[in-house]
Amino acid sequence: MPWITALRSTARTGFTLERAYNEPLLAVRGALGVAIVVFGALALGSPALATSAALGAFIAGTATFQRSYRPRPVLALAAAAGLSLSTLVGYLASPWPPLFVLVLGLWAFGAGLAWALGPTAGVVASTTVSVMLVVVTLPSSVPQSLEHAGVIAVGGVVQALLVLLIPVRRWGAQRDALADAYASMADYARRLRHDPFAAFDPEALMTARSAAALTRGQARRRPAELGGKRDPMERMRPVLAALADPRVGAAEEGPERDRAREILGAAAEVLDVMARSIRSGLPVPVPERTYRALAVPAGGPVLSGPARQSALLLVGLLADSADSLESPAATGRDAGADEVGHLPRPSLPEMLPVAAHAVRRNWAWSSPVLRHAVRVGAVAAVGETVGLLLPFGHGYWAPLTAVMVMRPDFSQTYSRGVARIAGTVLGVLVASAVVLLADPDVWACSALAVLCIGGAYTTIRTGYAAMSACVTGYVVFLLAMAGGSVTVTAEDRVGQTLLGGALALASYALFPTWQTVRLPDRLAAYIEAGGRYAAAAVAAFGAPSAASRRAVRETLLDHRQARADLLTSSQQASVEPVRHRGLRHSQVTAARSAMAALGRTALLMEAHLPAPNGGPAPEPVPGAARFAEALREETARAALAVRLEQPVDLTGLRLHYDAWTLELPAPADNSTDPAHLVLRDAGFLVDALEGLQKALSD
Known part of the structure; x- marks a missing residue:
């Protein structure tokens, strides 16, 4: 499509707000972690130290909201480690601006390569670049930089401890993935009743398989009702299709088709019951009428040939699933490939060779990941250089905006770019107005920052524009708490944000990766x-x-x-x-x-x-x-x-x-x-x- 049409379409996507929110308890838990760290560092240290601690706690908490099936405490600790290291490395290079620009570009390049490991690793790695840009301005000596790196790590530890102390739906992501797969199969069975050639989207099955991959520690703690159910559910899919297809299953019209529809409807009910049971973790009984629908009719079998063969196999699979509902703990480790063991997921230390292999696989000029890494590294370095040369305060806003906007594909980069610019401008204007007009003290700024971060955690699934406004207000209040932002005008920040967004969009236009x-x-x-x-x-x-x-x-x-x-x-x-x-x-x-x-x-x-x-x-x-x-x-x-x-x-x-x-x-x-x-x-x-x-x- 033409450039104007493409830009209009992606801009509309960026401004779209979904009516979806995180669970309130999750948002409260994340904001509580930030509050503990901010107020604790403020009481025991300086405002600048509290700023670093707050950034670490916020980003470590954000990592726990990413779509990942690893333990949430591990994600928080891994994010905190990366943030601490980026803070220390950035500060050591900061006395020499050319060296800092080079280090920043290389660090951003490495963060771009992290997308080879998946979206979660890419997002968390991008946040380490933003922290390098912001926190590096706060310490005034190497010991202070070590102190700042330490409190950033403390922020991650606090978030990890809160996940352990205030669990919200343990194994909830895995439960939802497996339950969604069963629900998609139930929907497929219902659609087959009316359309024997109905299409099936296997995305839910792929997600369930990804969720079933466990580390050794997770495998020892996995609830019994999550083991051994994915394999028989997947085996039902070809049987459902074979029964419904008139070429190889029940006849297109007549008693055979009626009987096939009855069995498909009963299968859908059993699969729905399975989905509810898995999601809640509690056994849910199958209605008696469903069992009667699966039994052989009083007048004898209606189906014959391959259709009857498919029906018998389907009934057997459904019966096994229904039995497992009544005694989930008995689905043990003795019956099915998925129950004997588990799909292996490497632990974080074991990820090193996996990461090296992923980078080697993407080390080609045609790889979107490598091209993205080059774009991010170049834009971060150019943005920091331009920000230093222009007569604006806090020139890191330009590279910070660019790095957080950029993604490996055109649509996300441009839609997020527009949303980031709009959300950042709104957040900067509102937060700066509050700081300049109300002149809050450090404690009030801390409270406002925690309030903004609660809003960001709540709207993280609503849309990037809404979350960007909350995050920007959070950063503005933190910088005001550190003492230097009162003298920096809102126009400076808005100008830097527009510059960073323009750099991100221009980089993709000049060096694209077209799908x-x-x-x-x-x-x-x-x-x-x-x-x-x-x-x-x-x-x-x-x-x-x-x-x-x-x-x-x-x-x-x-x-x-x-x-x-x-x-x-x-x-x-x-x-x-x-x-x-x-x-x-x-x-x-x-x-x-x-x-x-x-x-x-x-x-x-x-x-x-x-x-x-x-x-x-x-x-x-x-x-x-x-x-x-x-x-x-x-x-x-x-x-x-x-x-x-x-x-x-x-x-x-x-x-x-x-x-x-x-x-x-x-x-x-x-x-x-x-x-x-x-x-x-x-x-x-x-x-x-x-x-x-x-x-x-x-």
Whole structure:
């Protein structure tokens, strides 16, 4: 879209305020931590020392509000350690302005690289740059700088202790993630009653998997009701789709469809009950009518063939889930992969090699993270230099604004830039007016700062503009408490804020990282991952084993991640003021639809995978392994063609499929023979890939 349209769209996003708030107790707890540190440092030390302590407590408290599944005390302590180190390093370089500008640029570059570890690490690392800019002006000697670094660390310790002493919904984030996954599955079951081809967004499942990754310490303390429920819930998804799909499940009309709708409705009720139980931590009974709906009707089974097979499997999974509601502690460590152990999450010391690997992976000029790090480092250095040269007081407002605004993508940088400028200008004007007109003493400034931080914690999910206004008022009152801000006019601060925002926006315009140009690579990765997932599902019929089922699971996770990456890039590209010369938006949309059909078919195959259950091993389907290899190779070749912007040709796969059909005998009607099931579904896979070829050739 044109630049004017893109800027208007992102500005509108930045000004949007959501009617969402943090839990009041969380905001009170965070503000209490700041109050303890501020008033304690003010009583025992100087206003400047209280300013440093308050900044440390505020940012350490902010870290506990980030979306992370690590223990909140650990996040607060890690943030405090980074803030203390940045304070000390910045002060040691501050006597020599050129050296300080160089150190600041390198520190900001490192903070930008922290985005390779995820948004939480990136946000916390960015705050260390802001503290380096502000706190470095407060000490007057090296011992004082050590003292300031120490009280900043104390602020983090206080916030960590408050999290332990005033727990608010222990394991609440993990409970919500798993409950949301069950609720999304219940919604999917209800939609399948009316639309057998309803789409399913796996984002909730991906979030639940992320929440299930635990450190060793977390694994020892995890509540029993959070263990062992994610795996059977995920196994329900392909079974639900197989039962509802008229091609492979219940007939499109008639008694079979009515019975399928009844079972899907009962499944939705059980899944909703599971979600409520997990969210609250208390067993919730399943209604008796739901059990009756799942029982075989008095007149005998209505479903037959693959549909009945899917229904029986679904009822079994639901029964296991319902049983676990009544005795969650008995879901123990003896039944399911998710119960035997846990998905490993490295502890903070173990994160060092992980961080090094993430940085190496992003150490390429095409990486958005590296380009973001270069932008942040350059803008921080330029902003500090310009702030020193201009006749304004407190020149750090320009680089501070720029660093806090910048993100690795265009839409967030520009929307946050506009919101930050508006919120900062409002906060500066109001807070400066209070300071200049009321002339509050240090204790009153401290109380006003705590009040502002309570507002920031409360509105942290409302919108960046609202939170920025509160945070800016907080900083103004802290600086007034330190004694130097009364002589600095509001116009100076507003001018520096506008300068910093302009630098951030200009840096992205001059040195962008457009997601639009990454779309071919994202789409190619999605095609390749989808081909591997479908090939693994076919290959599992050719060589039935526990290893083949694990391969299906692993490729499914890769397929989900590739889909999420493509969706994210597509959404970000849709608001960028550039256009890809080779790949049109309509082609990407059509290709995504074709790959969604491929993924759905692979999901249907997963529902009927042969699984040894103590009886004789399932017979391999002749030719399945050979067709799976052809499928994998053809989709990999198609992905390479997309990356090279060449025509995609998948006609060879149809030839492989036609040759395979000649090898197998004609199946009986409504057969549940694995050979018939895999051959039928493989035909759907070929149809989906032919749709992909057509989408990319139009």
